[in-house]
Amino acid sequence: MKNARDFLIVTNNPLLAQCMxxxxxxxxxxxCSYREILVKVRDLVYVGHTLYTHPLSGSVKPNETPYKSIAVSKVPHAFSAEQAGIIAECILAADKFPPRTRALSEAVKRDFQLIDYTLLAGALEFDAAAGLSKIKNHE
Structure with missing residues (x-):
């Protein structure tokens, strides 16, 4: 993984925002929804940002979780058709799943936030436990 100064995290996850x-x-x-985060990342890729983490990382299906966090280059470089193809395919994959219609309890939301946070923390070699220790009342 690149140096922290070299990338940007695009997220809708409040736990990740607090911890990182x-x-x-x-x-x-x-x-923003999960899909809307993918679209924001797509827009960055289209202007030359590079994906540093895969948009569909983890085993949680798109639309099963409302949270998504993706690391991209902080500074745009040259447009990459390969990168654009990856994010476009991820959006298409997310669109194949039916939208979530049931409301999630706060406990389930916290679980999904923790999953997303842990996935990105692992990719960034960030000490997830140390990040969580900053949060009061995290269950």
Whole structure:
């Protein structure tokens, strides 16, 4: 993984924003859906940003979780058709799943936030436990 100064995390995950916000540059979109985060990342890729983590990382299916966090280059470079293809395929894959219609309890939301946070922390070699220790009342 690149140096923390070299990348940007695009996320809608409030837990990740709390735990990593003082260590990494974030674009935090708390009101965006999983798919909307993919579209924001696609727009960055289209102007030359590079994907540093795969948009469909982990085993949680798109639309099963409302949270998504993706690391991209902080500075755009040359447009990459390969990168554009990856993010476009990820959006198509997410669109194949039916939208989530049931409301999630706060406990389930916290679980999904923790899964997303842990996946990105692992990819960034970030000490997830140390990040969580900063949060009061995290269950």
């Amino acid at each position: 916000g003082d260590c990494y540059e974030l674009s935090f979109f708390p009101d």
